Amino acid sequence: MKRTGKRRVSLILSVLLITAFCFGSLPASAATYAQPSPTVNSEKLTVSKGSPFQAIFYFYHPTEYSNKDSITITVESSNDAISLKKKTFKYDKNSTEQNDEIDPDVDEDYEGNDASYSLTIPELYMKRIGDGAGTLKFTIYYNNDKSETYVAQKTIFDPTGTGSDTEDDGKLVVQSYQLDHTPVKEGEKFNLTFTLKNTGSVVCDNIMAVLDTSTADGISINGVTDTQYINTLDTGTTTTISYPMTCLSKMTTNNYTVSLILSADEIEKSVTSKVFIPVTGTKTDKDETxxxxxxxxxxxxxxxxxxxxxxxxxxxxxxxxxxxxxxxxxxxxxxxxxxxxxxxxxxxxxxxxxxxxxxxxxxxxxxxxxxxxxxxxxxxxxxxxxxxxxxxxxxxxxxxxxxxxxxxxxxxxxxxxxxxSDRFEANEADLQGPISLGDSGQLNINYVNKGKSKIFNLSVKLEGNFTTGESNTYIGNVDSGVGDTFQASLNPTEEGTMTGTATFSYEDANGEIKNLVKDFSCEVMPAMQPGEGIDSEPSVPANAGVSSPPVWMILAGIGGLAVVIAVLVILHKKRKAKKLKLLEQSDDYDDLPTEANHPAKEEKS
The missing domain is CATH 2.60.40.10 (Immunoglobulins)
Known part of the structure; x- marks a missing residue:
């Protein structure tokens, strides 16, 4: 082929490659003009650190079509405040194995083009592990088309710091109650006022007060419901609520008991307080005198x-x-x-x-x-x-x-x-040594909760002249009778002695923070040179460990050696003389006349 033909072929191939590159990028450019991402809504939750929880998320997506044959949602925690055991949730219209996690049709009566669906993540898959806000990131694609994905984000609880599972988080009490006049006469109306106080260690939210008059026959609430709500109540503060009440026109003189039932987000069990209303009446039973x-x-x-x-x-x-x-x-x-x-x-x-x-x-x-x-x-x-x-x-x-x-x-x-009583115990630290600089050592500490109460928010902090990836480790709650082993890999930073402390920190059943400190140390050798190993042994001199013999043994050895040398010299001289004699005899034999050794050849006749 001529040089001109080769140039033409090369030019054509270059044009084809440029064309393929340009047109090949068009689908990616088209994906940038996708529809807006979906909006996501959910109920705001209150979740203690270390607690599993469930959440339901509602998605609304403006799109040209509302029928989604398949939906795939991947969930991530943006700040590691939430632990997710399952991160991918799928719905497939044509699959025979469906689950209840994704509901593809939240609003069946909606006739628009917006897609609506919900995702339920049960408490089996979610747990709060961090102090930050509970924010989840959702990556979504439809009909198994990964080339066009959407991203949405939702915060489901606010940052609260280290939570506690103790039952003493919040306490609501009825500090006092008062009637606008006493005693109450039958047929009268009166006001019953309660003073509530938060005696706990945290703010109480979403307080609900319910007045129960079922045990006070003839006394009822006048014109309002039996339930009142208080948004929040700070620690150590008080608030009042009031109920308008009325009595029947005919009542027996007596002290009537009503109950106020209090509950809040931070209180695990509702609190009931009884109050007494004295009523003067004229009603009598036939058995009464x-x-x-x-x-x-x-x-x-x-x-x-x-x-x-x-x-x-x-x-x-x-x-x-x-x-x-x-x-x-x-x-x-x-x-x-x-x-x-x-x-x-x-x-x-x-x-x-x-x-x-x-x-x-x-x-x-x-x-x-x-x-x-x-x-x-x-x-x-x-x-x-x-x-x-x-x-x-x-x-x-x-x-x-x-x-x-x-x-x-x-x-x-x-x-x-x-x-x-708190009986959390940890054994002495196990750290094998010595360690060569540049190598790592394994730290093991066994711990157990021997007490009859659960301990909360156990964590371990390591400090010392070393580096480690487990410097701050959160373990969580430990039930009574349960134990485990804390392990960490330590890397020494200098030769000599590596020392450190492991501080176990936890909350007891009364909410008090306690610390248990364990010390550990080991020797650190210089870094090994190439070719050296932990099984190599240092060279030992040939005479190392051998003591010198006594003088008489040395003299006896020298004398014996001299005798042996003398015997060897005598034997050598005798052998040499004998060999010389044999050589002389051989020389005499060679000097004899030929006739004496060989008979003369016969003459020819």
């Missing part, structure tokens, strides 16, 4: 020390009682203190027993509207499961009403939280 109300005795307040009582350790329960009647005396009052049975096998007979005393008190007389105090020493069971346990206070007394003596019984129940 008097309009006088029966005297009622209540527990105004009680104290067990302010903190959860410790299993196996004695404590005092102090109680203040009051006769709520304004005109009737109580006589022959007997108070019996007993422990309410728990839910587990260890406290089926109750968690508390009296210490050094009887469980009953006797008071001959209690004047109207008077107050008195009693206290009893109790011992919690040493093996009781940490929980709140009830103590029952039973009252048996008499009262004279219109000249007739009557026996009256009543019972109150109070709750006392019980915890167990």
């Amino acid at each position: 008097t309009n006088a109300s029966k005297p009622l005795i209540i527990i105004e307040n009680y104290d067990y020390g302010g903190k959860a009582v410790m299993g196996g350790k004695e404590f005092n329960l102090a109680m203040n009682f009051k006769n709520t009647s304004t005109n009737t005396q109580i006589e022959n009052l007997k108070i019996t203190v007993s422990s309410v049975a728990g839910d587990d096998d260890k406290s089926v007979a109750g968690a508390f027993t009296p210490a050094k005393s009887s469980n009953t008190f006797y008071i001959p007389k209690v004047a109207p509207n008077s107050v008195f105090a009693e206290q009893i020493a109790l011992i919690p069971k040493a093996d009781a499961t940490p929980n709140s346990y009830g103590v029952s206070i039973a009252f048996n007394y008499e009262a004279v009403l219109d000249g007739k003596r009557e026996a009256i019984d009543a019972t109150e129940t109070i709750a006392i939280p019980l915890t167990q």
Whole structure:
């Protein structure tokens, strides 16, 4: 082929390559003009650190068509605040194996072109592990077409710092209550006002108060619902709520009991407080001969020390009682203190027993509207499961009403939280040495929770003259009787001695932060040269470790060596003389005449 033909072929090939490159990039350019990304909505959650949770996300996507034969959603945590065990969720219209995680048709009545679908991620797959905001990133594509993907993002909870699973996060109490006038007469309207206080350690959100009048026959809420809401209540602060009330036109004179039930996001169990409304009425039953109300005795307040009582350790329960009647005396009052049975096998007979005393008190007389105090020493069971346990206070007394003596019984129940001693332990650190500079050493520390209470938010911090990828490790909650091994790889930074500390930090059942420190150290050798190994041994001189023999042994050896040398010299001389003699004889034999050695040839005839 001529040179001109070759140039033409090369030019054609170049044009074809440029054309393929230009047209090959057109689909990617087209993808940049895709429809807008979907919007995502979800309910705002409150999630404690270390807790699993579920969330539902609703997607709305403006697009030219709403039918999606398949949907693929990949989920990521943008700041590692959420741990995801499953990250890819799929829906395929033609698949026989469907799941409930993606609902492809959230709004079936919608007739527009916007695609709407939802994604449910159950608590099996999600857990809060960090202190930051709970923000998730969603990558979406439809109909198995990965060339056109969409991205959306949603924050489902705010940053709150290190959470706690302890039951003492928040406490709501009824600090006091008040009637706008007392006593209330039958048929009257009145206002009942409660003062609420947050005595816990965190802010209480979404507080709900429900007034229960089911135990007060004839008293009802007037014109409003029984439920009131409070957005938030800071720690140590108070707020008031008020209910308009009314009485029936005919009522029996008595103290009527109503209950206020409080709940909030930070309270695991609702709190119930009873209040008493004195009513003066004219209604009588045919079995009654008097309009006088029966005297009622209540527990105004009680104290067990302010903190959860410790299993196996004695404590005092102090109680203040009051006769709520304004005109009737109580006589022959007997108070019996007993422990309410728990839910587990260890406290089926109750968690508390009296210490050094009887469980009953006797008071001959209690004047109207008077107050008195009693206290009893109790011992919690040493093996009781940490929980709140009830103590029952039973009252048996008499009262004279219109000249007739009557026996009256009543019972109150109070709750006392019980915890167990903290027995979190860690063994001595195991670090094998020595270590060569440039190599890494393995640190192992065994730990176990020997206590009867769970510990919370266990973490380990390593400090010392080394580097490691496990300098701050979060482990989480550790149940009673559970243990494990903390492991870390340490890289020394200098020759000599590598020293450090491992600090175990956790919260006990009372929310107190505790630390346990373990020291460790090992020797660090210089870095090994090429060809050296950990199994190589240093060279040892040939005479290393051999002691010098005594002088007489040295002299004897020298004498023996001289004798051997002399014998060898004599033998050598004899052998040499014998060999010389043989050589001389051989020379004499060679000098003899030829005739003597060979007979003369015969002459020819």
